[in-house]
Amino acid sequence: MLNIKHLRKIFNPGTPNETMAIYDLNLHLKPGDFVTLIGGNGAGKSTLLNCIAGVYPPSAGVITINDNDVTFKPEHKRANYLGRVFQDPMLGTAGNMSIAENLAMAARRGKSRGLGWGISKEEFDQYKEYVSRLDLGLENRMSVKVRLLSGGQRQALTLLMATLQRPDLLLLDEHTAALDPRTADKVLYVTRRLVKENNLTTMMITHNMRQAIEFGNRLIMMNHGRIVLDIEGEDKKGLEVNDLLKRFAAASGEEFDSDRALLSM
Amino acid sequence: MSPEALLNIGVSAISQGIIWSIMSLGVYITYRLLNFADLTVDASFTTGGAVSAIMITQGYSPILALICALIAGMGTGFITGFLNTRMNISALLSSILAQIGLYSINLRIMGKPNLPLLRVETTFKNFSEWIGLRDPFSSLILGFTVAVAVVCILYWFFGTEIGCAIRATGDNPSMVRALGVNTKNTVLLGLILANGLVALSGGLLAQSQGFADMGMGTGAIVIGLATIIIGEVLFFKKNFMLRLFGIVFGSIVYRIIIAIVLQMKVPSQDLKLFTAIIVALALWIPNALDQNRARRARKSANKELFAGDQDTNNGGASHA
Numbered sequence: 343m344l345n346i347k348h349l350r351k352i353f354n355p356g357t358p359n360e361t362m363a364i365y366d367l368n369l370h371l372k373p374g375d376f377v378t379l380i381g382g383n384g385a386g387k388s389t390l391l392n393c394i395a396g397v398y399p400p401s402a403g404v405i406t407i408n409d410n411d412v413t414f415k416p417e418h419k420r421a422n423y424l425g426r427v428f429q430d431p432m433l434g435t436a437g438n439m440s441i442a443e444n445l446a447m448a449a450r451r452g453k454s455r456g457l458g459w460g461i462s463k464e465e466f467d468q469y470k471e472y473v474s475r476l477d478l479g480l481e482n483r484m485s486v487k488v489r490l491l492s493g494g495q496r497q498a499l500t501l502l503m504a505t506l507q508r509p510d511l512l513l514l515d516e517h518t519a520a521l522d523p524r525t526a527d528k529v530l531y532v533t534r535r536l537v538k539e540n541n542l543t544t545m546m547i548t549h550n551m552r553q554a555i556e557f558g559n560r561l562i563m564m565n566h567g568r569i570v571l572d573i574e575g576e577d578k579k580g581l582e583v584n585d586l587l588k589r590f591a592a593a594s595g596e597e598f599d600s601d602r603a604l605l606s607m
Numbered sequence: 608m609s610p611e612a613l614l615n616i617g618v619s620a621i622s623q624g625i626i627w628s629i630m631s632l633g634v635y636i637t638y639r640l641l642n643f644a645d646l647t648v649d650a651s652f653t654t655g656g657a658v659s660a661i662m663i664t665q666g667y668s669p670i671l672a673l674i675c676a677l678i679a680g681m682g683t684g685f686i687t688g689f690l691n692t693r694m695n696i697s698a699l700l701s702s703i704l705a706q707i708g709l710y711s712i713n714l715r716i717m718g719k720p721n722l723p724l725l726r727v728e729t730t731f732k733n734f735s736e737w738i739g740l741r742d743p744f745s746s747l748i749l750g751f752t753v754a755v756a757v758v759c760i761l762y763w764f765f766g767t768e769i770g771c772a773i774r775a776t777g778d779n780p781s782m783v784r785a786l787g788v789n790t791k792n793t794v795l796l797g798l799i800l801a802n803g804l805v806a807l808s809g810g811l812l813a814q815s816q817g818f819a820d821m822g823m824g825t826g827a828i829v830i831g832l833a834t835i836i837i838g839e840v841l842f843f844k845k846n847f848m849l850r851l852f853g854i855v856f857g858s859i860v861y862r863i864i865i866a867i868v869l870q871m872k873v874p875s876q877d878l879k880l881f882t883a884i885i886v887a888l889a890l891w892i893p894n895a896l897d898q899n900r901a902r903r904a905r906k907s908a909n910k911e912l913f914a915g916d917q918d919t920n921n922g923g924a925s926h927a
């Protein structure tokens with residue numbers, strides 16, 4: 343499905359600000375994999391997802407999605423394969439457009455856009471039905487501008503938008519980190535449901551170790567631009583937070599240093 | 608002043624406002640929808656006037672001259688868009704570069720700084736003969752027809768899939784890319800459309816006032832902004848169609864203000880200063896009104912909430 347070979351990303355090469363965000367990363371995802379990605383601040387998790395999404399080109403390496411080499415494909419072309427939700431609730435939606443218009447734009451991901459009407463009546467009714475299943479009471483506010491919604495509502499909407507056209511790969515970058523715990527739970531619940539219903543291949547970055555263990559069939563831990571742990575299947579099922587910390591220390595030769603992650607256990 | 612003279616001045620201010628409103632609709636596309644500070648406008652307006660004037664003097668039909676003005680304006684938008692999206696120059700700088708470069712091009716199109724259209728046919732003269740009304744009235748009807756057509760086309764276009772993508776680009780470009788749209792193309796398309804309208808407006812103005820000159824577009828961007836803001840403050844913001852018509856009305860209001868200023872015997876060289884002052888006021892007033900409204904609401908809420916307090920020593924209400 344997703345195949346990453348010898349990925350490297352250097353920011354500001356040749357300057358005093360040079361940062362090696364990803365050193366030499368190899369990763370293969372099978373269809374239907376749900377990977378949780380965890381690691382300290384600056385480990386390179388967001389950079390990895392952004393390289394997959396084509397936000398910036400890699401400094402070295404090859405990325406293929408479904409056997410298509412996308413390494414140098416621009417962001418908007420890779421969008422055919424990808425659904426994305428960002429950490430910042432502002433980033434996933436267009437605030438000055440209505441809920442229905444946002445969904446209509448998302449429904450056209452990977453399709454060519456012409457002079458047809460931006461949203462039809464049938465679409466509107468269908469989106470209303472999808473939105474009602476989010477259980478946030480938004481179905482009666484379909485024509486409301488998205489900027490008037492709360493962060494949690496916007497994230498749930500972004501999730502729905504990301505999966506409206508079934509993506510080959512769903513990328514979630516700490517998409518609940520900006521939300522209060524109850525709203526975060528609700529958005530996580532929606533995440534789980536949408537991933538299951540559509541049988542999506544998913545990568546989810548999180549700072550919460552419990553979440554990383556609880557969700558998905560595979561857990562990857564990153565440190566200084568490398569994958570240090572990759573735990574799958576049965577091995578992952580019995581995992582405890584303490585085991586994870588020990589295995590991280592053994593594999594990387596360091597203590598796990600993310601205050602945020604430890605606090606949010 | 609005779610009532611008839613006053614009527615004439617009023618009607619011609621309105622018809623000027625309508626002709627200029629087409630330029631403002633163009634500015635609205637870049638400034639409000641695309642969130643792109645496009646200074647090409649000052650030059651592309653003149654480009655429209657120049658193309659329209661030179662073609663008429665060479666004997667082409669006035670309507671064809673307007674169509675060519677529109678196309679030439681689209682070309683100027685393409686230049687700015689190319690500099691910005693393909694050469695990665697910032698929005699402000701690429702439009703300034705286009706503006707400077709177009710100064711030379713406009714002069715080349717006209718051949719000289721001023722091009723009178725005295726004894727030639729214009730769309731306005733033809734229309735006036737055709738419907739049998741004399742000038743400010745016939746211009747009013749013609750201008751209004753064109754403006755309504757432009758508003759309807761824009762309303763339709765920004766409701767289409769491509770139009771939605773352009774609007775969303777001004778709102779959140781990274782989302783638009785994540786949804787599979789090349790934002791470079793949406794920006795380019797928006798600039799082409801906007802400057803096409805600006806030049807159409809310049810072409811109409813040249814034909815209505817009977818000349819084109821190098822200075823006709825100077826300050827057009829500022830006038831466009833003033834018009835948009837006046838339209839938003841005084842008229843409807845409810846839906847997109849009403850917003851567009853609000854701009855047309857804003858433009859009329861602006862021209863009436865200018866006509867009044869001129870009637871007060873203000874020398875015409877001071878007109879630009881007045882424009883700048885009007886725009887500064889128009890930018891400030893909505894803000895001031897909002898703050899004032901909030902202050903009054905706070906006062907009355909405090910009055911109501913503190914009224915229940917029995918504590919007379921430090922009297923909560925007096926702090927309201």
Ligand SMILES: Nc1ncnc2c1ncn2[C@@H]1O[C@H](COP(=O)(O)OP(=O)(O)OP(=O)(O)O)[C@@H](O)[C@H]1O
Nearest residue numbers: 353354361363381382383384385386387388389390
């Ligand atoms: N656009 C950028 N320009 C320069 N440096 C960057 C950029 N993005 C990330 N970096 C650097 O690359 C490194 C990896 O950053 P990245 O955002 O991938 O970390 P992360 O694992 O997502 O961390 P966090 O948990 O804090 O989000 C950091 O040192 C960061 O400073």
Ligand SMILES: [Mg+2]
Nearest residue numbers: 387388389515
């Ligand atoms: Mg990150």
